Amino acid sequence: MANTILLALAPVFFVMALGYGAGRFGIVENHHVDGFNTLVMSFALPASLFAATASASRGELLVQAPLFAIFGGVMLLIYLAWYAIARLFLATGKVGASVQALTVAFPNLGGVGLPIASSLLGATGPVSVAVAMAAGSILVTPITLVVAEMGSLKEDGAVKTPGAPMFDALRRALTKPIVLGPALGILLSLCSVTLNPVIESCLMVIGQAAAGVALFLTGLVLSAQSFEFNWKIVGATALADIVRPLLMVAIVLLLPVPFEIARTAILFAAVPAGFFGIFFAVSYRLDSSTVGSMVIGSTIVSIMTMAIAIAAMFP
Template sequence: MTAAILLALVPVFFVLGLGYAAGRLSIVENHHVDGFNKLVMSFSLPAALFVATASASRSEMAEQVPLFVILSVVMLVILFLWYALARIALKASKADAALQALTIAFPNLAGVGLPIVGSVVGASGTVPIAVALAAGSILVTPFALVMVELSADKCSPELSAITRVLSSFRRALTKPVVVAPFLGVACSLLEVPIDPVAKAALQLIGQAAAGVALFLTGLVLSAQPFRLDWRILGATAVADIARPLLALAIVALVPVSTETARLVILIAAVPSGFFGILFGISYRQDSAALGSMVAASTIVSIATLAIAIALLFP
């Protein structure tokens, strides 16, 4: 068990540290990272999400419906609760509150979840992780992006509030990272075959997603001072403790298989994700607090993930 945890976590921290060191030592520019960001969010990650979901059979995808629904509920509850807390108690702007909520609610499934689940349950863990990523990309991310879009106020001020909301939804739902998993799930359910050449091409660019995203996260963190205040501590507690406990409470009430229940809780225990940081870069938002949330959550997850694995997969 210790070897499995180390095998999953050490590469994650190595790539994060590599990006951090590259930025701190000025080997790679850490203030202008738009190129890296576009590579991950517009090309590599969408390709990986599409291939993972579209390659699953209809029966495999149907078996993941309970996992999709439960994790969607967990992430949306955390998203809305933290957004409300950040707006009311922390007096954060709409955009800042939305990106904080996205960071805490949407786990780092590509960088941490995939190797962890793969080490624990084997190759069969790829489909649940892809489905969880699809849930976060299709349902959770658009809600956060709509608030950021509205805050950015790209729409003409003469437009009505409803028109502005619809326009923001349209922009959010047309992001490649949202469209790709939606199309992949549709292809799986409709049993649309994927051309082997196209699949191989998409897999090649998709393989870079987790590594580049983690390197980029470390690179962004290297340009910011690490903050440790009550907000960061609260965000870490919500992501690493409250999120898996919420998943545990739901699976205790909903009749699902033991295997699904274990996977749901393990996936919910994965630390905060980097989507908030990457979208913060895209929208020119301050990502210093987001970086601290991701760093603190990832460090604490060494202990919380070890506990989760020991209890769920003894």
């Protein structure tokens, strides 16, 4: 068991440490990471999610439907909980609160979940990760994108017609590659449209870079920030690493969820806070130090919580 946990977690923290060290020692520029950010969010991750979902058979995808539903529901609950806390008690602006909520609610499935799922779940691991990430990309991410896009439109003063900012923000959010990729992949799979092997191979080449580059970039961005330690970081870490998996445990115990789906959902819920919040903060020129500290705190604590989840769910 110790060897299984080590094999699952060591590569994740090793690549993040590489990115952190590269930025801290000036080997790679850690203040201007827009190119890396675009590579991950507009190319590598969307291609990976599209290929994984589109190449799955209709039956395989339907088996994962409960995972999509319960995982998406848990993320939405955690998202709304932190957004309310940030707005009501922490005096955080709408865009900042939405980015923080996304960080806490959406686990780092692309960087941490994918290698762990591949190690523990075998051939079904990438499909399960893709379905869980699709739930976040389709159900949770657009909320943050809409809030951020509305903030950008208001700052630019580009839209004057009443009601138009919401429409424009929604249109821009839903046309982002990170949203379109998994949505189109699921649609093709459900329609039993077979992905051309040449196209699938081409997408997998760029998609295979997603996990490694995302982890490296996470460490790189974190290397440019000083770690904040306050009650906000403690609360976010507790919500992401303790409340989220416990909430998932409660849901799978209450609902008639198949055992394989249940333990996969619990494992994914124990994954630390995700990097989407950091990347969105970079994209929209927001202060990323708070969300970066949330990711650092959650990642450190997850060494213990994920080890417990792996030991309990995969004896």
